[in-house]
Amino acid sequence: MDIYRHPVFDMACQQFDLVADRLQMSTADRVLLKAPKRALTVAVPVRMDDGSTQVYSGYRVQHHLTLGPTKGGVRYHPDVTLGEVAALAMWMSWKCALTGLPYGGAKGGVAVDPRKLSHHELERLTRRYTQELVGFIGPQLDIPAPDLGTNEQTMAWMMDTFSVHAGHSVPGVVTGKPVGIGGSLGRREATGRGVAYLAGRAMDTLNLTASGATAVIQGYGNVGAVAAQSLVRQGLRIIAVSDANGGVYNPRGLDMRQLDAWVAEHRTVAGFPEAEPIGGEVMLLLPCDVLVPAALERQITGANAGKLRCRIVAEGANGPTTPEADAILNERGDVVVIPDILCNAGGVVVSYFEWVQDLQSFFWTEGEVMDRLFRILENSFGQTLALSRKENIPLRLAAMTLGIQRVWEAKKIRGLFP
Numbered sequence: 001m002d003i004y005r006h007p008v009f010d011m012a013c014q015q016f017d018l019v020a021d022r023l024q025m026s027t028a029d030r031v032l033l034k035a036p037k038r039a040l041t042v043a044v045p046v047r048m049d050d051g052s053t054q055v056y057s058g059y060r061v062q063h064h065l066t067l068g069p070t071k072g073g074v075r076y077h078p079d080v081t082l083g084e085v086a087a088l089a090m091w092m093s094w095k096c097a098l099t100g101l102p103y104g105g106a107k108g109g110v111a112v113d114p115r116k117l118s119h120h121e122l123e124r125l126t127r128r129y130t131q132e133l134v135g136f137i138g139p140q141l142d143i144p145a146p147d148l149g150t151n152e153q154t155m156a157w158m159m160d161t162f163s164v165h166a167g168h169s170v171p172g173v174v175t176g177k178p179v180g181i182g183g184s185l186g187r188r189e190a191t192g193r194g195v196a197y198l199a200g201r202a203m204d205t206l207n208l209t210a211s212g213a214t215a216v217i218q219g220y221g222n223v224g225a226v227a228a229q230s231l232v233r234q235g236l237r238i239i240a241v242s243d244a245n246g247g248v249y250n251p252r253g254l255d256m257r258q259l260d261a262w263v264a265e266h267r268t269v270a271g272f273p274e275a276e277p278i279g280g281e282v283m284l285l286l287p288c289d290v291l292v293p294a295a296l297e298r299q300i301t302g303a304n305a306g307k308l309r310c311r312i313v314a315e316g317a318n319g320p321t322t323p324e325a326d327a328i329l330n331e332r333g334d335v336v337v338i339p340d341i342l343c344n345a346g347g348v349v350v351s352y353f354e355w356v357q358d359l360q361s362f363f364w365t366e367g368e369v370m371d372r373l374f375r376i377l378e379n380s381f382g383q384t385l386a387l388s389r390k391e392n393i394p395l396r397l398a399a400m401t402l403g404i405q406r407v408w409e410a411k412k413i414r415g416l417f418p
């Protein structure tokens with residue numbers, strides 16, 4: 001698995017090995033479960049607006065095919081590598097199994113800073129990347145969705161490009177599309193609403209009341225902004241938020257309506273006048289009830305975990321907490337970490353609903369979507385909490401154990417071919 005060497009892939013493997021040790025898994029089974037099934041690396045040439053040509057590196061990794069087609073987001077970020085994508089695909093596998101979805105994990109991405117490309121350049125990049133994936137993705141094969149740096153528009157271009165090749169509309173090839181072309185009501189909000197719902201459930205277990213409680217949000221994109229709005233509806237005050245351009249802090253609570261108006265105009269939280277600027281690292285250490293990392297991996301590390309002053313870490317991002325940080329937080333015992341594969345699973349759950357609706361050409365109301373989403377999240381949270389209490393293990397170890405065990409069992413039942 002040397003081709004995947006990367007700190008984030010190493011981190012996903014370390015987390016896996018903790019579970020495998022507990023389950024006394026053989027070396028052969030470890031390799032079988034960990035090794036990504038397929039990986040594709042593509043060169044994506046794009047004609048830029050000035051007439052020049054840039055070539056970007058694109059990736060797609062499908063982690064396992066045991067339970068159905070694979071599912072996972074597409075990331076546009078300058079740091080995207082094959083190893084990072086493989087780690088994210090592995091986490092998707094455990095997430096789908098934990099929530100009982102009939103999928104293996106996948107992930108894709110292009111090493112590009114989407115903020116530096118024009119709308120037309122982004123469209124050409126997305127269409128060419130999709131073109132390179134034709135044959136590798138499809139409703140019964142692998143179904144992409146939005147992730148960091150991509151959105152509904154990206155999915156619309158992917159769906160359109162794939163459909164042109166097929167000769168007919170194939171809405172089920174991607175999820176997270178606009179509702180007008182086969183997207184699901186509630187998909188855009190699903191991840192953030194799920195994060196807020198589970199933060200609320202974790203507060204219940206600590207007997208914390210939402211009213212007057214405080215939250216800090218790192219990353220104010222799809223996940224972070226919706227989580228913040230949902231937490232406010234639950235009665236919390238958001239005291240600090242950040243994005244790639246900077247952070248803002250107001251100990252009395254940010255006026256989220258004004259902040260959203262500012263972001264709509266300036267495309268960043270930085271400079272919001274009703275608050276003080278705050279650095280990203282300092283912001284993570286603010287005293288608060290709920291800390292929501294909703295940006296990148298490896299933000300809570302061995303260097304800052306001992307200094308966190310929150311009661312709950314609700315992982316909106318994938319992989320925001322390193323194994324070293326986990327060890328410190330477990331030792332401290334005063335911070336509950338709701339692990340990514342549970343906490344941000346709302347997105348893939350509603351993506352699954354979108355795929356089901358597309359395959360049946362029969363669409364649900366937002367109420368039906370949300371009702372089914374919260375039932376699945378409640379069930380997964382309940383199972384994870386029960387295992388954590390029974391075995392006296394952290395929630396991450398419990399959630400990963402449930403996910404990994406299900407994939408392991410399925411592989412054993414299906415057997416090895418030939």
Ligand code: NAD
Binds near residue numbers: 221317
């Ligand atoms: P997004 O692109 O909509 O937003 C990302 C936000 O993070 C932006 O505000 C960006 O400015 C900010 N950011 C980037 N670098 C930062 C930094 N160093 N410090 C602070 N903020 C920074 O992406 P998203 O879809 O909201 O995804 C965020 C995270 O959630 C990712 O880890 C992604 O894998 C995970 N996730 C997303 C979904 C989904 O449905 N979109 C589902 C599950 C998990």
